[in-house]
Amino acid sequence: MNSILSVHTVRFIILILLQVLILNHINFLGYINPYIYILFIALYPIKNNRITIIFLSFLLGMIIDIFQDSGGIHAGASVFIAYARPVFLKFAFGTMFEHQILKFNTIEFSSKLTYFTLLTFTHHFVLFTLEIFSFSKIILILEKTLFSSIFTILLSIILTIIFSKKIK
Amino acid sequence: MQQIINFIIRFKNFLLFLFLFCIALTFTILSHSYHTSKFINSANFFTGGFYKSFHHISRYMNLNSQNDLLAEENRALRDLLYNTESLDDSTYIDTASYKNDYRVYSAQVIKNSYSITNNILTLNKGKKDSIQQDLGVISSKGIIGIIEKTSANYSSVLSILNTTSRISAQLKKTNHFGTLVWEGVSPEYIKLIDIPKIAPVQPGDTIITSGRSSIFPKGIQIGIVNDFKLDQTENYYEVQVKLFNDMTDLEHVYIIENLHTEEIKSLQRESADE
Known part of the structure; x- marks a missing residue:
């Protein structure tokens, strides 16, 4: 239990540092940034209490917000996906999730991709809706969501592939 | 129960x-309205200190280009200096009235931002260096924004790349003025609205600050006209301005304090009351 706890604490801190020091400054084509910190929410163990993950996601988003001067947009989006996560899990993994035998190290690539895609698109859509905050610019919102999501999904798949080998 | x-x-x-x-x-919602984001901003003690220490490392990356910029500016200042001296010989300048209008402080950007819709910068000067709210911020090439909040050692700047920012600007060749707004799309272009239809706008014209707001002195360069069209009411031009400043690459900036702000504001207030 202790080692699991420390793994997640370390992941929490490393993802925040990676996000605020490097990834927020990429600005590919002017405005496309990956928001890789949601990996923490995606890979959080399923058996744990849901209250904990909702609260931790809020904390994670708030820290990113304070560094980015963006009010509460990351906190809002993170809390939203943390709450909606069981729905995505059920859609992507089906019975494996219902029988509580799911482990992120051993799942198939295709269902992992579905899961990440759903999570990332939802997160980015809520994020950019809150950031731009006007429905007359819905095209801009969708455009930013699409491009940033592709970037985030690619990076999270690569990161999980790299780090899953070490755990085995 | x-x-x-x-x-x-x-x-x-x-x-x-x-x-x-x-x-x-x-x-x-609080952060969307001007001057109300009380404690969620990067000018506070913890995040300000954090960005400062990381800035020490990252500034080495672009030392070369920043040196070039400073050298270029030194040259321009030297030009100005020599020109004034030669003027002194031939004409009389009333030094008592013009030298003390503005005070300039230099500062460094420790956190830049240009990709979101409401961009806010952080500078390494604060109340201890007598920086206050509502001072103008410029670089050697053009305007950057207005000081929004200050802590003891840091201050945050409402960038011109912010959808809530409104700055008065005018054409260089005539005195037709309008308002600078940003639509949140590209950090290279900004929009100048409310220019009267009668103004002779041409692509390539220079846009400067108008000096009407008592924040910026008149004549600071902003950019050149890239494109223009009539707005929906067909009475005003909407001008697309290409900024001289590369807002994605900022390091050394100057904070401008107008020493007569109080006087101007109280005069305006008295006139409005009457």
């Missing part, structure tokens, strides 16, 4: 989610 407690226990996940989401929403 029992039922209320049961209800809370049954829906505790949802209630917690709703509660935290509302907090996040409140912060978002």
Whole structure:
């Protein structure tokens, strides 16, 4: 239990540092940034209490917000996906999730991709809706969501592939 | 009572989610209105110090280009200096009235931002260096923004690349003035609205600050006209301005204090009261 706890604490801190020091400054084509910190929410163990993950996601988003001067947009989006996560899990993994035998190290690539895609698109859509905050610019919102999501999904798949080998 | 407690226990996940989401929403709405984001900003002690220490490392990356910029500016200043001296010989300048209009402080950008819709910068000067709210910020090439908040050692700047920013600007060749706004799309272009239709706008014209707001002195360069068209009412031009400043590459900036702000404001207030 202790080692699991420390793994997640370390992941929490490393993802925040990676996000605020490097990834927020990429600005590919002017405005496309990956928001890789949601990996923490995606890979959080399923058996744990849901209250904990909702609260931790809020904390994670708030820290990113304070560094980015963006009010509460990351906190809002993170809390939203943390709450909606069981729905995505059920859609992507089906019975494996219902029988509580799911482990992120051993799942198939295709269902992992579905899961990440759903999570990332939802997160980015809520994020950019809150950031731009006007429905007359819905095209801009969708455009930013699409491009940033592709970037985030690619990076999270690569990161999980790299780090899953070490755990085995 | 029992039922209320049961209800809370049954829906505790949802209630917690709703509660935290509302907090996040409140912060978002607060940050959208000018001057109200009290403590969620990067000029506070913890994040300011953090960015400063990281800035020490990252500034080495672009030392070369920043040196070039400074050298270029030194040259321009030297030009100005020699020109004034030669003027002194031939004409009389009333030094008592013009030398003390503005005071300039230099500062460094420790956190730049240009990709979101409401961009805010952080500088390494604060109240200790007598920086106050509403001072103008410029670089050697053009305007950058207005000081929004100050802490003891840091200050945050409302960038011109912010959808809530409004700055008065005019054409260099005539005195037709309008308002600078940003639409949140590209950090290279900014929009100048409310220019009267009668103004002779041409692509390639220079846009400068108008000096009407008492924040910026008149004549600081902003950019050149890239494109223009009539707005929906067909009475005003909407001008697309290409900025001289590369807002994605900022390091050394200058903060401008107008020493007569109080006087101008009190005069305007008196006139408005009458």
